[in-house]
Amino acid sequence: MTNYRKAKLILEDGQEFEGFSFGNENAVAGEIVFNTAMTGYPESLTDPSYKGQILVLTYPSIGNYGVPGKDVEDNMYRFFESENIHISALIITDYSEKHSHWNATQSLGDWLKEENIPALFGIDTRMLTKIIREKGSMLAKIIFEEDIPLFDPNKINLVAEVSISEKQVYGTGKYKILLIDCGVKSNIIRYLLRFDTTVIRVPWDYDYSQEDYDGLFISNGPGDPTMCVPTIKNLKVSISENKPVFGICLGHQLIALASGAETYKLKFGHRSHNQPVLESGTNKAYLTSQNHGYAVSNDSIPDDWRVYFYNLNDNSNEGLRHKIKPIFSTQFHPEASSGPTDTAFLFEEFLKSIENNMGR
Secondary structure, three states: OOOOOOOEEEEOOOOOEEEEEEOOOOEEEEEEEEEEOOOOOHHOOOHHOOOOOOEEOOOOOOOOEEEEOOOEEEEEEOOOOOOOOOOEEEEEOOOOOOOOOOOEEHHHHHHHHOOOOEEEOOOOOOOOOHHHHHHHEEEEEOOOOOOOOOOOOHHHOOHHHHOOOOOOEEOOOOEEEEEEEOOHHHHHHHHOOOOOOEEEEOOOOOOOOOOOEEEEEOOOOOOOHOOOOOHHHHHHHHHHHHEEEEOHHHHHHHHHHHEEEEEEEEEEEEEEEEEEEEEEEOOOEEEEEEEEEEEOHHHHHHOOEEEEEEOOOOOOOEEEOOOOOOOEOOOOOOOOOOOOOOOOOHHHHHHHHHHHHOOO
């Protein structure tokens, strides 16, 4: 058996957990959060929404199916949500030294070392998750020998760190979708490309007032949405117009802020598969995948908007819809990979709104 170096996870409140390192051996600090999904760790680790966070995976055995290869399709890695790992560190209970999967090209540990990401196993993630659920998301750090200070990633503009710096174009379809990249997951682009579209991906603070497009899409992303001042400013103009707009996760929060609503930080966030949501005004419930630490305040929603979805666990806002204009947003991820995909129909709804708008 491999000899693993010991390291400590230290929480903001002083609690300590000792584990064994199977990633890069460097000290790191960030916000500690948990994810309850049973599968999909390659997708979670490459999700830009986790930027600055120490991720705790509650499923007991991780690494058993290794890491897929970096096959390229539509100028994106086919099996990942971005080109890099975005978490600050990984915490798990048991690490599978031997992996087995037809698509695996390397182990989880080798991938983490390659990307300079610390990771610990041998920690009781069930107990750790109970602590986070009781006290809320908190700051934490991993140290080997030398101590480091705690660091709050929510005090910096994380979106600016994960967004692209120059315009990128995907596809050659009929309908032009302008995608505001606040830390977009690749699967969002894949879903948009399923239709007859050209996706024009631009930076988070891009002035798109002179761009020619048929529909506007605002992506997911990390951190405090109020940091995205240029994006909110641009969206205020877009909302005053009649072109279709669709926002997901952080994009939902930015649309809300641009409309005059307010956001707040959740106690420990929603980061898991199978979060139940209810479509407002109906009996239709859906299972969704979620990854966010902030939410829109239902009490602050302006009169010309209505709640689109509610979270059935805590009644928090899960979506907005304009009462007249073709503008809507969801807090959850309809494009979720590794699932569930109950709400993938919303992409078709977005494209239909574009077709209808162009047909007027």
